[in-house]
Amino acid sequence: MKIIVDAFGGDNAPDEILKGCRMAKDALGMDILLTGAESAIRSAAARLSLDIADMEILDCPDVLTMEDDPMSVRREKKNSSLAVCCMALRDGKGDAFVSAGNSGAVVVGATLFVKRLKGVLRVCFAPVLPKSTGFFLLADSGANNECTPQMLAQFGLMGSVYVEKVMGVKSPRVGLLNVGAEEHKGGPLQQAAFRLLSEDQRIRFVGNVEARDVPDDAAEVIVTDGFTGNVFIKTYEGVALVLMDKIKGIFKKNLKNQLAAAMVLGDMKQFKKDFDYNSYGGAPILGCSKPVFKVHGSAKAGTMFSALSLTAKYVSAGIIDEIAEAVGKGEGE
Amino acid sequence: MKIIVDAFGGDNAPDEILKGCRMAKDALGMDILLTGAESAIRSAAARLSLDIADMEILDCPDVLTMEDDPMSVRREKKNSSLAVCCMALRDGKGDAFVSAGNSGAVVVGATLFVKRLKGVLRVCFAPVLPKSTGFFLLADSGANNECTPQMLAQFGLMGSVYVEKVMGVKSPRVGLLNVGAEEHKGGPLQQAAFRLLSEDQRIRFVGNVEARDVPDDAAEVIVTDGFTGNVFIKTYEGVALVLMDKIKGIFKKNLKNQLAAAMVLGDMKQFKKDFDYNSYGGAPILGCSKPVFKVHGSAKAGTMFSALSLTAKYVSAGIIDEIAEAVGKGEGE
Structure with missing residues (x-):
């Protein structure tokens, strides 16, 4: 198995990307093809004393930044590490691609170069997030502002297959x-999606879920349109950040509180880890003809390692074939 | 000033409602007209040793529950404490009404009996919530699943007037x-609403706000459609509940942690209070011809007191006239 990695995607590229690749290759043994300016990759590796002799490099000069228009991936930034990554996957130079770069551009690149599976209406961005116990997958979290009921039904099906086969949850809710x-709740989009999801015998649909129950334990796959999903995920992140920040402030306030903090340090660290946004590595782009995985922009080596490990499962679980077949069947073929 | 209070709205009615009314009448001196079964009100007051001799009662037999269809307020539940509350306000028997009952029915009752102000396209549900410092008002948080850009522009204007005049924030963002x-972000609804809000010289529009920045300090008035607003508020609530619960678990885990908890108890209590969903009492229904205030369903006496105090300001600040004039002007009259 060979995974193509955008060496210049994300806030901590290339250093943390390269470190994560090294960890993954050592632990999991997959081949790695890096895209990006070869000289910069080699000098970063030398500086970090990282041996990358067993990784290939596809040399390309540009970087597509977080500020670039996502569409630039096929125009002015078509020589960027991200665009070259997409094209390498399209051309069969590897089995999957991973990038911590511009989310919009990853989705555009996945759609335009890697292409959707036949029958898939839209690819969706499906991050995995922590809940009170375990995790849930949110599909779509922002690739598609406007959705049809049919798209939502497909997100549910694709998310279910991914959570079962890659994340190992049998018959996910x-x-x-x-x-x-x-x-009858919601607008016409939700009402029609409810009917389609109810009728789909291939998934375990548990009905409508209110946002307040999602962080607790409502389901393993949460289906929504990309606009709502994006507001949901950012609210989730924002509330957690503000609350954690307030608690940090309390624990630093005075000597007495600092002492109390020291006493619960281990448990608070575990709690922070359990609720770490980054712990599940990022988001698969579901519905592509080949596995594409978007890592958090802030990813460090450990997150890159998780992402590469999930991507390896994404490849070996054969879920692309399963989704292709499911979506095909869904259309009555 | 006379405030009409639904004595049988909410999870803790009538006891906590009556206690809150007593507190408000003692501290603020407004007249209070209670709606509900008089015998039940009088026996609850006797049991609680509450003197309610200085409050009027509009006797009515029924209760509209949280499970009832909101539309039942004008049909099978038209003799409920909530419906009678709405009609009493319509008929000029008081200056405002307050209910901790079924939110949907409060909105329906406000719209059908109290009516919208001329020029107001839709009333909106506008709860006030804590952020890292101070608060923000969310309009709409669920009265209207589907909105037009014009409705969103009005929510912004009405929210701004309310936050300035009732909550005391000069020129709120x-x-x-x-x-x-x-x-250019979002769909056609957001893009068109952005233009309308930008052009409105009466408000201080700060542009688009991402959900992750709202709990921090993005603005004092957050405008959105009711579907998105409802998902936002419930995510906010759900994440806060799960995190607080986890922290509680840590503090109870063992003797060492319990000791640590005791050391930061005062600060944690203050923090909990600062972030208490209930601390701002609830939500005005903006756009009605007279002030209507929805209290949290879980309200206890203290929350009822806050709600009655805000409602008194809502009446005396004269913002209904101001909104009427603003919305009228907005239409080019």
């Missing part, structure tokens, strides 16, 4: 994010 | 909840 539990 | 900060 699929819920539709809505403003109430009853079938 | 108004932000549009969106998936990115740039003007």
Whole structure:
């Protein structure tokens, strides 16, 4: 198995990307093809005393930044590490690609170069996030502002296959994010999606789910349109950050509180780890003809390692074939 | 000033409602007209040793529950404490009404009986929530699943007037909840609402606001459609609950942690209070011809007191006239 890695994606590229690749290759043994300016990659590796002699490099001069227009991946930034990464996957130079770069550009690149599976209406961005116990997958979290009921039904199906085969949850619960539990809740989009999801015998649909129950333990797959999903995930992140920050402030306030903090340090660290946004590595782009995985922009080596390990499972679990078949069947073929 | 209070709205009615009314009448001196079964009100007051001799009662037999269809307020539950509350305000028997009952039914009752102000396209549900410092008002948080850009522009204007006149923030910042900060972000609804809000010289529009920045300090008025707003508020609530619960678990885990908890108890209590969903009492229904205030369903006496105090300001600040004039002007009259 060979995974193509965008060496210049994310806030900590290339150093943390290279370190994560080294960890993954040592632990999991997959081949790695890096894209980016070869000289910069080699000098970073030398500086970090990282041996990358067993990784290939596809030399390309440009970097597509977080500020670039996502569409630039096929125009002015078509020689960027991200665009070259996409094209390398398209051309069969590897089995999957991983990038911590510009999310919008990863989605555009995945759609335009790697292409959607036949029958898939839209690819979706499906991050895995912690909940009170375990995790859930959110599909879509922002690739598609406007969705049809059919798209939502596909997100549910693809998310279910991914969570079962890659994340190892047998028969995961699929819920539709809505403003109430009853079938008639929400607008026409949610009402029609509810019907389609209910009728799909291949998934375990548990009905509408209210946002307040998602962080607790409502379902393993949460289906929503990309606009709502994006607001959901950013609210989730924002509230957690503000609350954690307030607690940090309390623990630093005075000597007495600092002492108390020292006493619960281990448990607080574990709690922070359990609720770490980064702990699940990032988001698969579901619906592509080949596995594409978007790592958090802030990823460090450990997160890159998790992402590469999930991507390896994504490849070996054969879920692309399964999704292709499921979506095909879904269309009555 | 006379405030009409639904004595049978909410999880803790009538006891906590009556206690809150007593507190408000003692501290603020407004007249209070209670709606509900008089015998039940009088026996609850006797049991609680509460003197309610200086409050009027509009006797009505029914209760509209949290499970009832909101539309039942004008049909099978038109003799409920909530419906009678709405009709009493319509008929000029008081200056405002307050209920901790079924939110949907409060909105329906406010719209059908109290009516919208001329020129107001839709009333909106506008809870006030804590952020890292101070608070923000969210309009709409669930009265309208589907909105037009014009409705969103009105929510911004009405929210701004309320926050300035009732909550006392001079020239509050108004932000549009969106998936990115740039003007072109979001779908057609957000793009058109952005233009309308930008052009409105009566408000201080600060542009698009991402959900992750709202709990920090993005703006004092957050404008959104009711579907997104409802997902936002419930995510906010859910994440806060799960995190607080986890921290509670840590502090109870063993003797050492319990000791640590005792050392930061005062600060944690203050923090919990600062972030208490209930601390701002609830939500005004903006756009009605008379002040309507929805209290949290879980309200206890203290929250009822806050709600009655805010409602008194809502009445005396004359913002209904101001909104009427503003919305009228907005239409070019």
